[in-house]
Amino acid sequence: MPERIYGIRHHGPGSARALLRELAAHPPEVLLVEGPPEADDLVRWVAGGGLEPPVALLGYAVDDPGRAAFWPFAVFSPEWQAIRWAVRHGVRVRFFDLPYAFRVAPDPGAGGRADSGAGPSPGFSPPPAAEPEGRDVPARLGAASVAPPSGRPSRDDRGRRPAALGWSSGLSQPAGDSPDDQPPEIHHEPGGTPEGDGTADGEPVRPVDPIGELAAAAGYDDPERWWEDVVEHRGVPVFEAVAEAMTAIRENAPEDPGDLLREAYMRTVLREERRRHEDIAVVCGAWHVPALTRKTPVKDDTALLKGRRRGKVTFTWVPWTYGRLASWSGYGAGVRSPGWYHHLFTTGDDVVARWLVDAAGVLRAEGVPTSSAHVIEAVRLAEALATLRGRPLAGLTEVTEAAEAVMCDGEPLRSELIARRLVVGERLGAVPDEMPSVPLVRDLTAQQRTLRLKPSAEEKTVDLDLRQDNDLRRSRLLHRLRVLGVPWGERLARRGTGTFREEWRLTWQPEFAVRLVEGSMWGTTVASAATARITRRAAEASTLAEVTELVEICLLADLAEAHPPVLAALDTRAALDADVHHLMAAIPALARTLRYGDVRRTDVAGLARVTASLLGRVCAALPSAAGSLSDAAARQLRDGMDGVHQAVGLLGDETLRERWLGTIESLAVRPGLHGLPAGRLTRLLLDAGRLDGAEVRRRLRLPLTVGTAPAHAAAWVEGFLSGGGLLLVHDEALLSLVDDWLADIPAEAFEAVLPLLRRTFGGFDAGERRAIGERIAGGQEPGPDETTVLDAGRAAAPLPTLSALLGHPMTSTVAET
Structure with a gap:
């Protein structure tokens, strides 16, 4: 008897229920399922209880694991239910889509690039479609007398492939931590190929959306809701109706060469099984049903498949998530509500x-x-x-x-x-521990179990106390995975300088499976792979800042074997780099590394010597680097000095601190120094206790005198006040100096310096701005034995200007006083 072809909607629970009823009523001898034939050996795992959907088949090129593809399955996916039924009833299952090996094979004509397997052979013409018996879509699908699209749609009218029927799209994954860790392109395919593989007239062929057309004809503006009403709830004999509808729609729709190639292979497998079995069940996307039922000469399929090369690929099962099964994630065959469909089916x-x-x-x-x-x-x-x-x-x-x-x-x-x-x-699937995988994955799985750190698709936050052994090992694992481009955890910023706590936001993504396969080229364990990866990055680093970042990563991830080559690279880069800005940028990371060393119980011997050497070179080069600065260079110098100043405080070395403070003391009084670093250095010396209030006010008067250019004075004030506004709140004399200077700025120069001043005062906290405004608006409180008489008109005059500066509305309370 002829084979039964069930055209399903990928991830449709109604299709799954109808398919199970058909299989129970007409048990086949063999079940052909749209999917990669290289995964046939993995079907047996479906029978066990350890494989819990959502899961996905992962296929990747052996020589380039970054070239990979997923075939996701949910518990309500028709393919999954059909495979489970077949395994439980002893029916042989065979995947019969185009082998993934065709897509990763090198193409000699393309300079060794992989052949997507989507284009037809030269001179090939697609076979004509068989004339359907009826051109109208069946009324039992909810759309009476819907004619198929007339003619070939224009390129402007071609929509995306229908997600409801399970076409896929390419999805680029998040980038790794380092610039050279480029993400692999991964195609999610429940039996599909990436869009745009085929071309027509030199442009991608994008067929019309048949499900959208059927839904529109039935008066629906939402194809998913139409499918839910007609199929999921009513249980109509959908296979016959959808097959007839797809035949009508595909009659004049543009053909994608990628689909033609896949369907040629499907027909080849189907012919082969016909010679062996009489009862055959075929489960595929509804779009392919017309191509499998029409009469196509064998020679046409043979010509299309001839000359195709195969690459070497490996397949395994990996966990998946409903978030990645949803259509908003970029998965072309996704559904908008996988959680709702799970509920409907179960x-x-x-x-x-x-x-x-x-x-x-x-x-x-x-x-x-x-x-x-x-x-x-x-x-x-x-x-x-x-x-x-x-x-x-x-x-x-x-x-x-x-x-x-x-x-x-x-x-x-x-x-x-x-x-x-x-x-x-937020459901995350699971695979058995015995599932074939690379050693790196097995090592990670064992560590996750030991550390009681279970992967989850649900975002959660963990607070780690590095004084606890288990939390310390968790932190090291998360840092090592980031080295391998697996950002399972995102480290959150914490207030203060404490180093014994870390806060992480954890979210496991299915794409990490590919990153782990890629990382296996560096080692068989997480620690060894991360060590090899850091060592290679240190050897390839071109700047001092890159190497200092790697030093800190070595400490955080506890990669002791990577320390010697990374420190050697640090010595080399530090000796060759004479740019003072590069030297200053390197010191903060080294200081953090030295400070973290104690709490992480990591040996950082030798690093203190390198840090002291870099600081000495910065102190020697800073005076010459501070001359004749533009505004942009002054800002860069100010930021660099801020970083070094904070780093010196972290080091806790009094000798280094005195050397640094002595350097900036002499630089702060240097004539002709740009106002931005001059003001900032004065503030740093004040905070360090090297200047008293009287000396600070004296230095502030110098740039605020009438003869000084307002722009220079504004830059000095910006540098001085960039540490926060509490100083003006508590020092009335300093506030009075700034207030008097603002009042004396000529009207023609005020608008030029206003952006600088607004940026300065706008950086204050809202509470600081409010307190300063209240002090200015309210004036100084009179003492117990004195009476102050204020001129209300003069007091209210500067309020609009102060409102513009502080970004806080001033009221005329002083007039009422």
Whole structure:
């Protein structure tokens, strides 16, 4: 008997249910599933309990693991359910899509580049489509007499491939920590190829959206909602109807050469199985059904596949997430609500009520009071909305609107919380420990288990106390993974200079599986791979700052074996680099490394000598570097000196501190020094206790005299006050000096210096600006034995100017006083 071809919607629970009914009614001898044939040996893992969806097949080139692709499956994916049914019933399963090895094979005509496997052979013409029996889309799909697209759509009218039927798109992953860690391009393919592989008239072929057309013809503006109404809830005989609809739509739609190549291979496998078996079941995306049912000469398929080379690839199962299964992630075959589809497929009765109970649980977990009465009313409202709209069952739209009205009180943040936790979901799949994988992955899995640091797709924050052994090992693991381009954890900034605590935000992403395969070229364990990677980066570093960053990373990740080559590279770069800005930029990272050394129990011998040497060179080169500065160079020098000053404070070495303070003392009084570094150095000396208030006020008067250019004075004030505004709040004499200077600036020069002053005062905290404004507006309080008489008019005159400077509205309270 002829094979049964089931055209499904990838990740459609209605398709999955219908497919299971068909397989139970007509058990096949062999099951052909759209997927990579290299993964046939991995089908057996589906029968075990250790493989928990969502999971994905990961395929990658052996000689270049960065070239990889995923084939994701959820529990409600029709392919997954079909494979599980076949394995449990002893039916042989075979993937019959185009081998992934074709796509990673080197193309001799392209200078060794990989052949995407998407283009046809020279001179090949696609076979004509068979004339369908009826040109109208079946009315049982909810669209009566829908004609297929007439003619070849213009390029402007060609939409994206329909996500509802499971076409895919390329997705570039986040970049690694270092500039040379470029992300691999990964294609998510539940049996699909990247868009744009094929060309027509020199441009990518992008077929029309058939599901969108069917939904529009039925009066829907949302294709997913149409599919939910027609298929998920009504359970129509969808396979025959969709096959007929796809035949009509594909008749005149532009053909993608990538699809033609894939379908030629599918037909070849199908012919081969026909010679062996009579009962064959085929599970594929609905778009491919017309190509598999029409009569195509064998010679055409042979000509198209002839000459294709194969690369060497490896496949395994890896965990996946519902977040990556969602269409907003860039996955072309994704669905917008994987969490809702999971609920539809796994929940038997009371779908709406159970969903809203779960939504109430999400809100309660966040402290939102939600009672059982809320749930009851929300269920009634959802069912009433479905009845009013003529829907067979309340769908996601109805339950969402009901939850927003009854349980969320119209608060969008609460609705977004339900959408993230339930509609999309934060489920992460699992694979058995015995799953074949590279040694690096096995080492990481063992460490995660030992450290009780379980990967999760849900974002969570962990606070590590580095004085505790387990937390210290966790920190080292997270830092080592970042070296390998696996940013499982993002380190959060902490206030203060304490070094014994770290705060991390952890989120596991499926793409890390590819990064780990790539990292296996550096070593078989996380520590050895990170050590080799750091050593290579140190050898290739071209600037001093790059090497000092690696020194700090070595400490944070506890890569003791990498210390000698990294320190050797540091000595070499420091000896060759004479730029004082590069030297200053290197010192903060070294100072942090020395300070962290004690709490991390890491040997940093030899690093103190290098740091002292660099500081000595900075002190010697700084006076000559401070001459004849432009505004941009002055700002760069100011920032560099700030970093060195903070680093010297971290070092805790009194000798180095005295040397640094002596250098900036002599530089601060240097004639002709740009106002920005001059003011900043004065502030640093004041904070360090090397200047008293009287001396600071004397130095401030010099640039604020009438004969000094306002721009120079403004730069001096900016440098001096960039450390914060509390100094002006507590030092009335200093505030009075600045106030008098502002009042004496000529009107024609004030607008020129206003941006500098606004930038200075705008950098203060809101409380500091408010306190300064109140002091200026309120004046000085009279003593107990004196009376102060103020001229209200003169006191109110500078208020508009002060409002512009401080960004805080001034009131005329002084006039009332």
